[in-house]
Amino acid sequence: MNDVTFSFDPDWLSTLTLPFMTNAFLAGLCIALAAGVMGYFTIARHSTFAAHALAHIGLPGATGAVLLGLPVSLGMGVFALGGALVIGALGKRATQREIATGTVLAFATGLGLFFARLSSSASQQMQSILFGSILTITTDQIIGFAIFDVLLLAVLAVIYRPLLFSSVDEQVAQAKGVPIGMMNVAFMAIMAGVITIAVPAVGTLLIFALVITPAAAANTLVTSPLKAMIVAGILCLVSIWGGLVLSAMFPAPPSFIIVTLSTLFWAAAKGVDSLKHR
């Protein structure tokens, strides 16, 4: 890391064919699918901050797992799911409470730091948990991601309309008999899963740009929920794959380029939208 020249790497094509790169591309596909679909609902439910907080609630789980010698994803997933179920049980309104969410977020991050300091191996992993390490994703993890994606799509296919109805029109949905409490818990639980599989790519700190930002960009470009999910998934995928390719060419961390691309797409979408409505 002592060489800081920002030089183009002519061997980038052969870098891309390395096994860890194949894994990273596959992981990107799995993450983009999950994030694209759930990003839409997160925005529709005004729960983006709560989703962001879930990643941070997962942080002490992740560092705690390292401390106990367990897989990072397991600790992350358990804590995020626990947090999601608590927030979900409190109702949709709770996910819109910014101060409570922010306070829990800060406390969880602090707790994550505390656990990390308790062992040197957790300390070493702290950076990759916070900022992601998509190049170190293992084949086992990818199998886990793929299983999650299949489950996600199966569950969503069944609850799609009631979830959408309760997301955009909770009071009417409730009056019409949609179990809004169950929908909220289901949403938060699925969100915990999406966070858990997306954190290895960009880390807990940058996850907003991967899960929410592409969906926000897609929302300004297309109107139908289904189209928005597809466009969000594509933007997310291009961000991740583009990040991988560019980071093979230039010495920059993939997380940085992924987040930069995602942000640029969003800014471009907003720009196009404001020109259209001028």
Added chain:
Amino acid sequence: MGGDTTTHSEHECIVFDNAAVKRGDRIIWHHGSFTIPYGSVTAIVGTNGTGKTTMMRAELGLQPLADGTLTVLGKPAGTMNRQIGYVPQSYTSDIDSNLTAEQSVLLGLTGTRFGIHPVTKAQRAKTHEAMAFVGIADKAEYRLSQLSGGLRQRVAIAQALVADPKLLMLDEPLANLDLASQRAVVHVLARLNKELGMTIQVVAHDLNMLLPILTGAVYLLDGHPHYAAMNDVLDSSLLTHLYGTKVQVVTTPQGDMFVTPTPDEADDVIPDTHDPREVARFHRHEYHHDTNPGA
């Protein structure tokens, strides 16, 4: 909520029988015994905090009763909600949704269904019919966030009526709308009532716009809901009591009646209002089946 013991005739859409609602220990209202017929247009009126929205939520079975029974469309409240169209109050102010008007209305038809059901041609046709009825057919492709408050209110009404409800409930449908939009919404309600025979209930704090179409009103006064047909409720001393400020009833040459608050309150007028619990102590009604709500 409790069993349906009394026999109700075919023309009774909503039946309150000694109904009471509490929030915590506080009685919102009690001794509610009245019936609202099918085909009526009823306003729920009263000052802020008297439980107008709570009454609508009770009729939807979302607010449990502390006492008594409440029958809607012949069944205990909450069981016939599929035949009720509901437009909540926050609808126009709250929404910054990216959904289009058409998608929003469509949810009124498909939003409760679990499982994979592609939208059918019949459902689309129904959606367009509902939008055409409220006069927003040309706005189908607009996002809700691009529509004015009045148009969004009409989208909400279309969403409520797309499933062919027998009863339509609207919570403050005219709040925050300009005069033209208020007229448009009232006109839609009038047509729903006259052409489709829909029973309509509206929570309102300002009766003026609604007067031409109302057949009766539930007024929340002194912690009791009362129901009266329109000629009975428009008694200026009653309305003055109801709103705690001087209200006049004016009959214009066209026969329309308007409720006008006096331009300015005289200094020596003491508003004659009480909170429900206060009044409950000195104001008790006799009922044939006298069950005392433990208050």
